[in-house]
Amino acid sequence: xxERQPNQPQAVHxxxxxxxxxxxxxxxxxxxxxxxxxxxxxxxIKELNTHDSYEVHVLDETERTEEIHSYSxxxxxxxxxxxxxxxxxxxxxxxxxxxxxxxxxxxIIAKGLQERLAAGDSPLNIIACENxxxxxxxxxxxxxxxxxxxxxxxxxxxxGFANCSVDRIVPAAAQTENPLDVGVEDFSEWAVDRSGLRxxxxxxxxxxxLTDALPAYIERKLYTLNCGHAIAAYLGFAHGLDRIDQALxxxxxxxxxxxxLGESGxxxxxxxxxxEREHEQYVERALHRFVNxxxxxxxxxxxxxxxxxxxxxxxxxxxxVMAREYGLPVDHLARGIAAAFLFDLKDDPQSVExxxxxxxxxxxxxxxxxxxxxxxxxxxxxxxxxYLQLKESKT
Ligand SMILES: NC(=O)c1ccc[n+]([C@@H]2O[C@H](COP(=O)([O-])OP(=O)(O)OC[C@H]3O[C@@H](n4cnc5c(N)ncnc54)[C@H](O)[C@@H]3O)[C@@H](O)[C@H]2O)c1
Ligand SMILES: O=P(O)(O)OC[C@@H](O)[C@@H](O)[C@H](O)[C@H](O)CO
Numbered sequence: 001x002x003e004r005q006p007n008q009p010q011a012v013h014x015x016x017x018x019x020x021x022x023x024x025x026x027x028x029x030x031x032x033x034x035x036x037x038x039x040x041x042x043x044x045i046k047e048l049n050t051h052d053s054y055e056v057h058v059l060d061e062t063e064r065t066e067e068i069h070s071y072s073x074x075x076x077x078x079x080x081x082x083x084x085x086x087x088x089x090x091x092x093x094x095x096x097x098x099x100x101x102x103x104x105x106x107x108i109i110a111k112g113l114q115e116r117l118a119a120g121d122s123p124l125n126i127i128a129c130e131n132x133x134x135x136x137x138x139x140x141x142x143x144x145x146x147x148x149x150x151x152x153x154x155x156x157x158x159x160g161f162a163n164c165s166v167d168r169i170v171p172a173a174a175q176t177e178n179p180l181d182v183g184v185e186d187f188s189e190w191a192v193d194r195s196g197l198r199x200x201x202x203x204x205x206x207x208x209x210l211t212d213a214l215p216a217y218i219e220r221k222l223y224t225l226n227c228g229h230a231i232a233a234y235l236g237f238a239h240g241l242d243r244i245d246q247a248l249x250x251x252x253x254x255x256x257x258x259x260x261l262g263e264s265g266x267x268x269x270x271x272x273x274x275x276e277r278e279h280e281q282y283v284e285r286a287l288h289r290f291v292n293x294x295x296x297x298x299x300x301x302x303x304x305x306x307x308x309x310x311x312x313x314x315x316x317x318x319x320x321v322m323a324r325e326y327g328l329p330v331d332h333l334a335r336g337i338a339a340a341f342l343f344d345l346k347d348d349p350q351s352v353e354x355x356x357x358x359x360x361x362x363x364x365x366x367x368x369x370x371x372x373x374x375x376x377x378x379x380x381x382x383x384x385x386x387y388l389q390l391k392e393s394k395t
Contacts, residue, residue: 015097048073054180085112106142125160162196231336233303259332264319338386
């Protein structure tokens with residue numbers, strides 16, 4: 001069992017999954033924090049409390065291993081989580097549970113904050129590390145619902161809710177002797193909106209960049225890295241391929257992904273004034289990261305929860321709508337969106353719902369319902385045409 005050292009700063013991190021152990025938790029530990037991992041997975045919590053350390057294997061051109069210790073695990077609905085949040089030496093709450101789960105952890109965080117206020121009123125910051133625009137603000141909105149006006153006034157003054165952009169590819173862990181070990185790529189970026197903080201991040205977190213330009217960071221990341229990743233996953237799945245690197249080894253898929261990133265890139269450069277050459281390099285680096293042969297990243301992980309990925313403002317419709325607003329082409333993005341409608345995976349409830357909807361109302365109506373592009377519009381036509389083509393080539 002791990003113990004916090006006297007005077008050691010603490011962070012409570014919700015979600016001890018791939019990015020939780022492989023990036024956020026690891027950075028916090030390396031920066032001197034004791035990390036309390038809170039998760040719903042009983043087996044995982046038991047493993048965290050059984051193993052004194054776990055290894056982060058950096059799988060890239062050069063390989064290295066980082067040993068992570070100084071953490072404990074608690075069930076996220078247990079009272080220990082509330083006590084951990086209430087302690088003044090807890091300086092940060094972070095999450096990596098998935099955007100759809102924020103609404104479920106909000107009441108727990110709210111209760112913990114009430115205990116904290118009752119025990120004193122020391123400030124702290126909350127950073128939700130989910131792939132979503134405005135994820136921490138969204139969590140803050142959910143948390144406020146459980147608090148009184150007086151508590152919310154304190155929250156506004158003393159509790160920072162800082163949006164962020166988190167980037168490191170962490171695939172599902174391979175089977176190793178220690179089930180907590182995780183494989184990651186070398187690249188990483190964690191950009192946090194400085195204006196959301198209510199107290200300095202102390203000690204500073206290694207690898208965390210504080211920025212005044214978060215909207216540009218998050219849109220560049222979501223509409224490039226995650227956009228290309230999702231399109232590779234959906235087209236790869238449609239072609240019967242298992243892994244992202246295999247998908248990108250297919251020339252036609254690579255052409256579509258590169259084309260889509262060209263389209264989203266043109267819109268991003270217009271909106272955020274990025275240097276064109278630098279943005280091209282960002283795209284090339286993303287493509288290079290996707291084909292890392294050591295990551296063994298499954299199309300099923302990258303494509304998971306297709307309805308979330310088809311949501312307004314997310315990685316597929318976000319850049320498509322933005323490009324259309326500037327009158328820019330979206331042919332490759334439309335193919336990526338079309339491929340999402342073929343992501344037929346029985347153990348992904350969002351996939352079951354999506355495929356069920358297509359079966360029930362037909363592709364033309366389903367595209368209207370999920371994308372908002374009206375039948376008869378240019379983009380709707382492109383998506384339906386690409387869907388029919390992809391479906392035809394599958395049979
Ligand atoms: N893996 C990556 O490459 C990566 C990179 C950047 C951002 N992200 C984002 O991080 C988040 C997590 O992704 P992941 O790949 O680590 O997924 P994951 O499935 O490996 O981990 C999620 C963890 O959250 C836990 N969880 C689920 N519901 C919970 C609850 N109610 N309370 C506490 N814990 C709960 C799960 O048990 C699991 O351990 C997502 O939003 C994802 O978009 C992932
Ligand atoms: O985590 P998701 O489901 O939003 O997206 C799947 C992948 O694209 C994602 O996890 C990337 O690996 C990650 O965003 C890299 O920073």
